[in-house]
Amino acid sequence: MTATFALIHLAPGDPFAGALDDPRVTQAVRDHWRHVYGFDRSLPDQYVRFVAGIARGELGYSIARQEPVRTVLARAIPNTLVLMGIALLLSFGLGIAIGVVQAMRHGSLTDRAIGAITLAGYSLPDFWLAQLAILAFAVWLPLFPAGGVVDPVMHPYLGPLAAALDRARHVVLPALTLTVLSAAAVARYQRSALLDVAHDDYLRTARAKGLSERQVMLRHALRNAAAPVITLFGLALPGFLGGQVFIEKVFAWPGLGALAVDAVATRDYAVVVAVAIVGSVLVAIGSLLADVLAALVDPRRRTGAIARPLPPVPLRV
Amino acid sequence: MSAGLATPASAAPLLSVRDLRTSFRTDSGCARAVDGVSFSLRTGETVCIVGESGCGKTALALSLLRLLPPTATIAPGSSVEFEGRDLMALDASGWRAVRGARIGMVFQDAMTALDPVIRVGDQVAEVVRIHTPAIAPGAAWARAVDLLTLTGIPGPADRAHQYPHELSGGMRQRVMLAIALAMHPALLIADEPTTALDITVQAQILALLGELQRQLGMAILFITHDLGVAAALADRVIVMYAGEVVESAPAELFFAEPHHPYATGLLRALPDLSHPGDRLAVIPGAVPSATDWPRGCRFRERCAFAWSRCEAEHPPLYAISAGHESRCHLAAEPGRRVVTAASTA
Numbered sequence: 001m002t003a004t005f006a007l008i009h010l011a012p013g014d015p016f017a018g019a020l021d022d023p024r025v026t027q028a029v030r031d032h033w034r035h036v037y038g039f040d041r042s043l044p045d046q047y048v049r050f051v052a053g054i055a056r057g058e059l060g061y062s063i064a065r066q067e068p069v070r071t072v073l074a075r076a077i078p079n080t081l082v083l084m085g086i087a088l089l090l091s092f093g094l095g096i097a098i099g100v101v102q103a104m105r106h107g108s109l110t111d112r113a114i115g116a117i118t119l120a121g122y123s124l125p126d127f128w129l130a131q132l133a134i135l136a137f138a139v140w141l142p143l144f145p146a147g148g149v150v151d152p153v154m155h156p157y158l159g160p161l162a163a164a165l166d167r168a169r170h171v172v173l174p175a176l177t178l179t180v181l182s183a184a185a186v187a188r189y190q191r192s193a194l195l196d197v198a199h200d201d202y203l204r205t206a207r208a209k210g211l212s213e214r215q216v217m218l219r220h221a222l223r224n225a226a227a228p229v230i231t232l233f234g235l236a237l238p239g240f241l242g243g244q245v246f247i248e249k250v251f252a253w254p255g256l257g258a259l260a261v262d263a264v265a266t267r268d269y270a271v272v273v274a275v276a277i278v279g280s281v282l283v284a285i286g287s288l289l290a291d292v293l294a295a296l297v298d299p300r301r302r303t304g305a306i307a308r309p310l311p312p313v314p315l316r317v
Numbered sequence: 318m319s320a321g322l323a324t325p326a327s328a329a330p331l332l333s334v335r336d337l338r339t340s341f342r343t344d345s346g347c348a349r350a351v352d353g354v355s356f357s358l359r360t361g362e363t364v365c366i367v368g369e370s371g372c373g374k375t376a377l378a379l380s381l382l383r384l385l386p387p388t389a390t391i392a393p394g395s396s397v398e399f400e401g402r403d404l405m406a407l408d409a410s411g412w413r414a415v416r417g418a419r420i421g422m423v424f425q426d427a428m429t430a431l432d433p434v435i436r437v438g439d440q441v442a443e444v445v446r447i448h449t450p451a452i453a454p455g456a457a458w459a460r461a462v463d464l465l466t467l468t469g470i471p472g473p474a475d476r477a478h479q480y481p482h483e484l485s486g487g488m489r490q491r492v493m494l495a496i497a498l499a500m501h502p503a504l505l506i507a508d509e510p511t512t513a514l515d516i517t518v519q520a521q522i523l524a525l526l527g528e529l530q531r532q533l534g535m536a537i538l539f540i541t542h543d544l545g546v547a548a549a550l551a552d553r554v555i556v557m558y559a560g561e562v563v564e565s566a567p568a569e570l571f572f573a574e575p576h577h578p579y580a581t582g583l584l585r586a587l588p589d590l591s592h593p594g595d596r597l598a599v600i601p602g603a604v605p606s607a608t609d610w611p612r613g614c615r616f617r618e619r620c621a622f623a624w625s626r627c628e629a630e631h632p633p634l635y636a637i638s639a640g641h642e643s644r645c646h647l648a649a650e651p652g653r654r655v656v657t658a659a660s661t662a
Contacts (some may be wrong), residue, residue: 041479073634135505198516201429204384209444209496219443220432299480 004276005050005269037063043166050273059277060270069274071287072259077278079149080255084240086171087178090306092107092233094234095186096222099229102187104217105193114187121184130177132249133258137173144172174251178244189232193225226297234290238282330357332381332399332504338392338572339373339380348607350376350389352560358366360503363530363537365547365568365585368557371604374540377557378508381538382416384406400503418448421497423537425509427489431481437492438477441465444499464495469525487518494525501533508540523549537638544587546574551641556580559605559615562634566641570574576643614646622653 034040038049054058059069098118102111138146146150151166153157158166197203198221206216241256248257256275263271295301339351350373360365366374379385381397381404397404400419407415417420422432432440443460446452452460456476465473468491490510497505507526511519522624523546526591530537539550547554551568556577564577575581585598602619605611617623626646635648647654 199386201424202381202432203617205422205430205493205496207384207426208416208422209380210413210415210447211443215447220435223434224432245417300433300482310431 002081004250004273005047013042018173035062055171060110061276062268062271064265064266064268064271069270072271073256073274076254076256076259077172078255079243080241081256083171083174083178083244083248083253084237087176087182087258088233088236088240089176090179091182092186092229092236095183096184096229097189098187099190099194100217100222102191103198104213106195106198111191118184121180122188124181126177126181127246127250128182130174130247133173133177134250145170147250149254174247174253177251178240178247184231186232189228190225194221197221197224204294218244218287221296227294230290230293233293234286237286237289238279241282323376329396329634331360331362331399332358332397332538334381334398335398337377337380337397339376339385339389339395341376341386342388342390343608345606346608349532349560349610350607351380354557354560354562356562356565357557358504358536358538360536361530361534362552363539363550364553364555365539365541365551366555366557367541367547369542369604371607372557373560373607374542375508376501376558378422378538380541381506381622382422383412384422384594395460403651408444413441417444417496418500419502420504420506421500421502423490423493423497423505423510425511426491427486427510428481428492428513431489433481436464436478436480437484437489438462439522441477441492441499443496444496446501448508456570461495464499465492467498467529468492468495469626471523477600483535484536485518490514490518490522491525494522494529498529498533498535501534504536504538505530506538506540509542510539510615511512512541512548527549544583559610560607561615561644562642563616563644564642565634566637570638570641574641576637577616577645578647579616580643582619615642616645624653626650632654 031040041049049061059073064067064074065072099115102114105111112179116152134146136141138176147168147170150163151170155163155166195219202224203216203220206220207213211219244253244255244257246257246260247253249257249261252258256278258277259271262268263275291301327651334357334562335355337351337354339347341348352373353385353557354373354377354430355465368374376385376389377633380389380391380395383391383404384610385391391405395405399415404527423586431437435443438458438461441464442457443534446454449457462473462477462660465477468493470476470488476484476488483491484492490513493510493534510526526537526548529535537550539546540546548568551571554561554564554568554571556579558577558579562582564571565604566573566576570586571580575584581601582598582600586600590637591594594640600619609619612631613629614620614623614627617627618626624646628660630646632644632646633642635646637643637648
């Protein structure tokens, strides 16, 4: 929070740079508005007022949008949650399934072919893939709308079912783009986590009990290989916020990511800080959720017998 | 027995292994870990396979249930017959009906052999459920608790809810035993089940094993490096060295009149409590590498009696007496044993 405050104030300009730095605006007018919003005070003074405001739950006022930050956030958060929720579910579901298939056919042509695809998916720039998706499925093959949450013209006139369908059609491309990018990462983690436990003795015991390879994988290997993927999930929660910045921008999805980009561009201090706070909350929630999940899956974590291991490769979700 | 005569089922051995060869791909070449092993086991019999680390005894045990890692192959001529079926010809579903049901297996280290994230009761119940598809989950759990009771775990109903890391080593091995015995197998393969345990717990587990064998009437293939354990359990002792059987004899005969110099060396290496303070006898040298077994007799480089024939000719299993075989040319030339026996004593 403090870091965000410091960083945004280190950047040149202020919220009035665009509107008031016009040479035709007199210095008196600039000083008046800066005084009204308190930007003529010393930085320490501004900081104290900022922290005091946060402590009271006051997120401030968006100068660029001329409305309370709270209202801005309340509009953006549901959009982001919808997109994030769908993409998280899809990417972890799909990623884990792909990882399992790869691990079961470890070393085969299938495994290597999928590995090449997930590596590509893992390496693609998100904004590029997003634009490619628009080009392919909205322009060349106009199956889905290119952007927005709902149809800007028709939506208010649609019945409840058609309105829901309209929303669903709009979420497909951004959600799929996000899913492709992060399912590739999840699959790579899942595969390597499964291969890490592949030679563990309890899997041999499971085979000696008469379990099929499939049962060995789903009942024993997957659960023991869950830790890295759970850690990834905890990091993905706030990671999706960052990952969504460009995706939301490209798909004109009015969520937190797009909001953050606009706020930084217009030096909308209060909004930048508010988005950063939401991000920090997501980090905390993600980390808490990962710890709870890890303890659910592995009883040894409940007593602190082993710590949560870090994922094996640097993150990019 | 002539091939044309029908043999009564009771006379056929429960398990009959012929010319089993298992090799592993390694960086330094093909390791022939099990190199032509043959033996058989009757219902209710206990056979101990004895040998030091690297002699192929664990590879043998894993070969019998096809639990080998992917780097291993079993040579085509190998034959393992169990309850009249050729195990080598089984497909995946055939194996699932044998493993855990007709053949139970206990592994060396119960800490790593049990799944760390599943309650031990569920791990036992899982075998029951797999082999009894119609059973209700509650009944499978009750059966698991019964089995834990059978293996002498105190407070089995509570212990069933615990995880492996919450149990002691001895208790974990009892859980392994409950898993292996859940379906009343005809054969139990135990691969060094007591090696990781301290000596008093080891004695408890061995006593339990003998007791359960009497109750359930199963045959046991017990793999160990510990001759003391073999003496306590075995009806027959099979000594393995460098991937081969070097001596096979009824237990009493083996401990009274061991034949192969490797076997006599092993027995001499046991500490003698009537002479505390004596230095233990050792067998000089180390087991040769499985990628490159020596020509002729594989033990000759460590053998006090070795002579030219041992290098020239790979010894067959000589019959010493009824049921007693030894892979040593001394069986053909017994006179040579005396010459240097004193020098190794």
